[in-house]
Amino acid sequence: MSERELEVTELGHRGDGIAPTETGPVFVAGALPGETVHADVVDGRARKPVIKTRSPDRIEPICRHFKTCGGCSVQHLAERPYLDWKRGLVVKALADRGIETEVAGTIAATAGGRRRAVLTATRAGRHTLLGYHEKASHRLVDISECPVLDPVIVAALPGLKTLAAQVMPKKGDLRLTVLATTAGLDVAIDKADKNYDHKIPALSQKVVELDLARLSVNGEVILEVRPPLLDMGGVGIVAAPGGFTQATIAAEHALSDLVLRGVGKAKNVADLFSGVGTFALRVARNANVHAVEGDAAALAAFDKALRKPQGLKKVTFERRDLSRRPLVRDELEPFDTVVFDPPRAGAQAQAEQLAISTVKTIVAVSCNPATLARDLRILIDGGYTLQSVTPVDQFHYSPHIEAVAVLTRE
Structure with missing residues (x-):
C-alpha cells in the first residue's frame, strides 16, 4: 500500500475515474476527469481518495443514498459531460x-423516472429492509427516496416494505419487481416463503389498502384488482408478472x-x-x-x-x-x-x-x-x-x- 497523488484523465465504462501511472491505470471511485486525488493504491484501485482539485463538471448528488447505494455511479457529473x-x-x-x-x-x-424497478428485501433483526445493494457488496441499502424512479413507486415504498415483510422467507432475500402501469402498480414478488398460502387473505387486503393493480407471489397471481395495462403505441398490453x-x-x-x-x-x-x-x-x-x-x-x-x-x-x-x-x-x-x-x-x-x-x-x-x-x-x-x-x-x-x-x- 502506498499513498500517491493521482491525476484523473478519463471516466471508465463503470463510472470510475481512471488515473494513468507508470505501473498501469488506477481506478478511482467517485473521481472525475481533470481532478487531482490523494489516495492509497491497492491492486490498481484507490482507497479512501481525497479530492484536492475539483472538476468544473462536478455537481452535488441529488440523492441522500448516493455514497452507499450501488444503483447510481455518476450522479456527481453534470448533464452535458454525462x-x-x-x-x-x-x-x-x-x-x-x-x-x-x-x-x-x-x-x-x-423523463418521468423509471417505471420499472427491481428491489430487494431482507430481514435485519425484527425489521425489514427494502432497496438496492451497495456497490460490489451483499449489504442492502434501505432506501427512503430514489430520484430515478417514478414518484408513484417512491411513494409506495413504505407499503411495499410491509407487504414484503408478510412473505419474507426465514433465510435469504426477496425480490420485488414493481411496474407502474396505466392502472396502477403491478407488483411481482419472487423467492417468497413457500408457506405463504395461509397469508393470501392478508395479502389481498394489503393489495386493496395500497391500491395496487395486481400482486403476484412466486409466479401466482394473488389478486388482480385492475388489469395492469401498458400502452404500446395505442395497443393495450397486460404484461406478464415481473415481465420485461x-x-x-x-x-x-x-x-x-x-x-x-x-x-x-x-x-x-x-x-x-x-x-x-x-x-x-x-x-x-x-x-x-x-x-x-x-x-x-x-x-x-x-x-x-x-x-x-x-x-x-x-x-x-x-x-x-x-x-x-x-x-x-x-x-x-x-x-x-x-x-x-x-x-x-x-x-x-x-x-x-x-x-x-x-x-x-x-x-x-x-x-x-x-x-x-x-x-x-x-x-x-x-x-x-x-x-x-x-x-x-x-x-x-x-x-x-x-x-x-x-x-x-x-
Whole structure:
C-alpha cells in the first residue's frame, strides 16, 4: 500500500475515474476527469481518495443514498459531460471492433423516472429492509427516496416494505419487481416463503389498502384488482408478472421512433427478440410483421393484445430461442427488413445468419455496446453498410446505455 497523488484523465465504462501511472491505470471511485486525488493504491484501485482539485463538471448528488447505494455511479457529473460520456461508451465499443463511424448525440430519455424497478428485501433483526445493494457488496441499502424512479413507486415504498415483510422467507432475500402501469402498480414478488398460502387473505387486503393493480407471489397471481395495462403505441398490453418492459416511457418512445425511422416503408418486417411487441405493434401500423420471442409469458401477453381489433396489418408470431435456433437464410428471405432487440448477450447466432441473407435493412437495438459492436462487425463483414448509430439513455446516472443502429445492404 502506498499513498500517491493521482491525476484523473478519463471516466471508465463503470463510472470510475481512471488515473494513468507508470505501473498501469488506477481506478478511482467517485473521481472525475481533470481532478487531482490523494489516495492509497491497492491492486490498481484507490482507497479512501481525497479530492484536492475539483472538476468544473462536478455537481452535488441529488440523492441522500448516493455514497452507499450501488444503483447510481455518476450522479456527481453534470448533464452535458454525462451525456457525452454515455455516447463515448458506444464510440469506444465500436472502435474496439474496428468500426469507425459517426455516432449521434445521446438522447436523454429519463423523463418521468423509471417505471420499472427491481428491489430487494431482507430481514435485519425484527425489521425489514427494502432497496438496492451497495456497490460490489451483499449489504442492502434501505432506501427512503430514489430520484430515478417514478414518484408513484417512491411513494409506495413504505407499503411495499410491509407487504414484503408478510412473505419474507426465514433465510435469504426477496425480490420485488414493481411496474407502474396505466392502472396502477403491478407488483411481482419472487423467492417468497413457500408457506405463504395461509397469508393470501392478508395479502389481498394489503393489495386493496395500497391500491395496487395486481400482486403476484412466486409466479401466482394473488389478486388482480385492475388489469395492469401498458400502452404500446395505442395497443393495450397486460404484461406478464415481473415481465420485461422498457424502463422509462420516454425511452420506449425514443427507441420506437428510431426503429420506425429505420424500418421506413418496408412491407414485410421480422421483429426478433420481440418481447411483448414494443416495436412489432408499432411497425404493424404500416407493415406486415412476424414477431419471434423465446419467452412464453411475453408471447401470451402479445397474443392476448392481438385478439382485439387494432387496425394493424397482418401480424404473426412464434416462440423460438433465437440464441440457439436463429432464423436461417431461407427463413429470412420473405422479409425486406429485420428488427432485433436481444438481451445483453447480444444476437451473435442471428447476426451470422443475417450476414449471409438478402435482407435489405437491419435495425439493431441493444442495451450492451460491447455485444452490439460484435454483432455489427459480423453484419459489416457480411456486406452491410452501417448508416447510423444513436445512443439512448434511459438508465439515469448509471453506466448502462441503449443504442439503435441501422444497416443496409446495397
